[in-house]
Amino acid sequence: xxxxxxxxxxxxxxxxxxxVAEHGADASMRDIARRAGVGLATLLRHFPTREALFEALxxxxxxxxxxxxxxxxxxxxxxxxxxxxxxxxVAFVQSYSGVVALMASAHEDPxxxxxxxxxxxxxxxxRLLLRxxxxxxxxxxxxxxxxxxxxxxxxxxxxQPGFAPREDHLFHVMTSAILTNRPCTDIKKAA
Amino acid sequence: xxxxxxxxxxxxxxxxxxxVAEHGADASMRDIARRAGVGLATLLRHFPTREALFEALxxxxxxxxxxxxxxxxxxxxxxxxxxxxxxxxVAFVQSYSGVVALMASAHEDPxxxxxxxxxxxxxxxxRLLLRxxxxxxxxxxxxxxxxxxxxxxxxxxxxQPGFAPREDHLFHVMTSAILTNRPCTDIKKAA
DNA sequence: ACCTGAACACCGTTCAAGT
DNA sequence: ACCTGAACACCGTTCAAGT
Numbered sequence: 001x002x003x004x005x006x007x008x009x010x011x012x013x014x015x016x017x018x019x020v021a022e023h024g025a026d027a028s029m030r031d032i033a034r035r036a037g038v039g040l041a042t043l044l045r046h047f048p049t050r051e052a053l054f055e056a057l058x059x060x061x062x063x064x065x066x067x068x069x070x071x072x073x074x075x076x077x078x079x080x081x082x083x084x085x086x087x088x089x090v091a092f093v094q095s096y097s098g099v100v101a102l103m104a105s106a107h108e109d110p111x112x113x114x115x116x117x118x119x120x121x122x123x124x125x126x127r128l129l130l131r132x133x134x135x136x137x138x139x140x141x142x143x144x145x146x147x148x149x150x151x152x153x154x155x156x157x158x159x160q161p162g163f164a165p166r167e168d169h170l171f172h173v174m175t176s177a178i179l180t181n182r183p184c185t186d187i188k189k190a191a
Numbered sequence: 192x193x194x195x196x197x198x199x200x201x202x203x204x205x206x207x208x209x210x211v212a213e214h215g216a217d218a219s220m221r222d223i224a225r226r227a228g229v230g231l232a233t234l235l236r237h238f239p240t241r242e243a244l245f246e247a248l249x250x251x252x253x254x255x256x257x258x259x260x261x262x263x264x265x266x267x268x269x270x271x272x273x274x275x276x277x278x279x280x281v282a283f284v285q286s287y288s289g290v291v292a293l294m295a296s297a298h299e300d301p302x303x304x305x306x307x308x309x310x311x312x313x314x315x316x317x318r319l320l321l322r323x324x325x326x327x328x329x330x331x332x333x334x335x336x337x338x339x340x341x342x343x344x345x346x347x348x349x350x351q352p353g354f355a356p357r358e359d360h361l362f363h364v365m366t367s368a369i370l371t372n373r374p375c376t377d378i379k380k381a382a
Numbered sequence: 383a384c385c386t387g388a389a390c391a392c393c394g395t396t397c398a399a400g401t
Numbered sequence: 402a403c404c405t406g407a408a409c410a411c412c413g414t415t416c417a418a419g420t
Contacts, residue, residue, distance in 0.1 A: 002383060030412065039386045044414075108353030142364065146357060150364070153348040162299030163340050170337060173330075177368035193402060221393065230405045235395075 009046050012036045013056055020057065025098030029053075052113040054102055061092060062117050069124035079137035082128045083175055086151060089125070090171060093155035094164075100155040107148060122148050132179075139180045150174060200237050203227045204247055211248065216289030220244075243304040245293055252283060253308050260315035270328035273319045274366055277342060280316070281362060284346035285355075291346040298339060313339050323370075330371045341365060 001009075015036040019027045029050065033043040047053035065088060072081035093100040106114035107122065126144025133140055154174045158167040192200075206227040210218045220241065224234040238244035256279060263272035284291040297305035298313065317335025324331055345365045349358040 005384060008385085028412065040413080041387080041415085042385055045384075050413095104348075104351050104353075108351065139364075139367075141360070145353075146361060146364070149348050149351075149354050149357070149361060152351075153344040156347050157295075157340050157344040160295050160299065160340075160343075162295075162336075166337060166340070169332070170340060173333065173337070173341070173368050177364050196403060199404085219393065231394080232396085232406080233404055236403075241394095 005046075008036075008038055008042060012038060012043055012046060013053075016053055016057060020096055020099075025054070025096060025102050049113060051102065051106060054099065055113040055117060058096075058099065058103075058114070059117055062121050065089060065092060066120045066124040069128055073128065073131060078128070078132040078135040079179060079181075082132045082138060083179070085125065085128055086147075086175065086178070087171065089121070089151050090155050090158065090167075093152070094158050094167070097159055100152050100159060104149075104152045104156075107152075125151070137179055137181060139178060142178065147178070150178065196237075199227075199229055199233060203229060203234055203237060204244075207244055207248060211287055211290075216245070216287060216293050240304060242293065242297060245290065246304040246308060249287075249290065249294075249305070250308055253312055256280060256283060257311045257315040260319055264319065264322060269319070269323040269326040270370060270372075273323045273329060274370070276316065276319055277338075277366065277369070278362065280312070280342050281346050281349065281358075284343070285349055285358070288350055291343050291350060295340075295343040295347075298343075309339075316342070328372060329369055333369065338369070341369065 012032065016027075016032050019032045019035060023031075029043060030040050032053075033040040036043070043053075047056065065085075068088060069081075069085050072085050075081075076084065093103065103114065103118055106112035107118045109115060112118075122144055125147050129138055129142060129144060129147050132138035133142070154170060157163050158170060163170065203223065207218075207223050210223045210226060214222075220234060221231050223244075224231040227234070234244075238247065256276075259279060260272075260276050263276055266272075267275065284294065294305065294309050297303035298309045300306060303309075313335055316338050320329055320333065320335060320338050323329035324333075345361060348354050349361060354361065
């Protein structure tokens with residue numbers, strides 16, 4: 001990679017971070033290129049797809065969250081670790097509006113540039129879930145995919161302007177569905 | 192309303208139903224006009240905004256769901272009524288992909304053409320919730336807004352291709368968060 | 383190697399001109 | 402009253418031409 005290319009690359013990324021913070025995940029690529037003072041074709045050369053751009057944009061944060069899961073695994077009780085990691089994930093996806101939709105769809109598409117990063121997040125969560133399930137504090141009939149799904153759904157919801165103020169409570173409700181600190185009465189009856 | 196206008200109106204609506212079924216809620220207005228054999232400006236004349244179009248498109252279904260809530264209120268036990276109505280709502284929003292995002296944002300925006308219809312759905316749900324809460328089968332710390340939110344979040348999630356197969360189970364999990372057929376142990380500890 | 387401008391086929395909005 | 406085509410300002414994709 002040539003020096004000018006490397007410089008363009010990181011400059012585009014920095015600008016993209018700002019524009020995305022302003023306009024969310026469906027910000028205009030053209031606008032990013034314009035603000036970066038670079039041709040649109042140049043942006044597309046470095047990041048051939050929107051997901052490729054977001055892969056670079058989110059990698060740092062998502063890697064940190066994956067690592068955080070590992071730390072929590074040794075530093076906290078299984079249920080606390082699961083809940084506080086879940087919290088951090090929700091808070092993160094909320095920080096870039098619309099990014100959760102990108103992640104949810106990348107999670108299901110092995111061809112996506114974001115797939116690997118999402119898969120890493122996924123399995124980090126799955127491990128925390130399994131640990132809490134072994135202890136008996138997380139409901140047994142849940143897997144990593146569903147944990148990822150519930151996180152995404154909650155993240156999506158609190159990303160809607162009107163629901164953001166209720167984030168804490170909605171988080172609490174969602175958490176109560178994942179944990180099982182209650183004698184398991186017959187809940188199927190009602191469904 | 193002139194005869195030709197009325198004819199255009201209903202024809203556009205019929206075509207829109209097909210196109211939206213194919214391409215989801217962010218289908219191209221231009222494409223709908225094209226397929227209806229009508230100028231784009233004509234479509235915009237009848238439905239000045241995408242939400243106005245969807246208001247007409249969804250009104251029938253949503254009114255039926257509002258009415259259904261009323262029926263359930265007399266025909267079923269409070270918890271069963273709440274759960275089965277919730278189920279129907281989720282099934283409905285899943286039937287038109289992307290429509291739940293439109294509804295969730297309209298729900299918060301009094302200026303939206305979809306606002307009134309969403310508000311009706313909202314309050315129908317709120318009544319079912321309240322009824323179950325009075326009976327003690329739905330968790331007390333929930334209101335109509337949050338019920339609408341959880342419905343939207345679940346609808347959004349099962350609208351994502353990879354999560355659709357898990358709809359039943361995810362519905363079950365979400366339901367368990369809304370109902371309270373369990374002695375209310377201290378769940379805050381973990382959060 | 384890397385960048386760029388321009389052409390392309392789209393999109394929704396707006397409005398003067400037609401019947 | 403109602404419809405329409407066209408102009409406008411956007412979008413992402415693609416590629417031949419430049420350094």
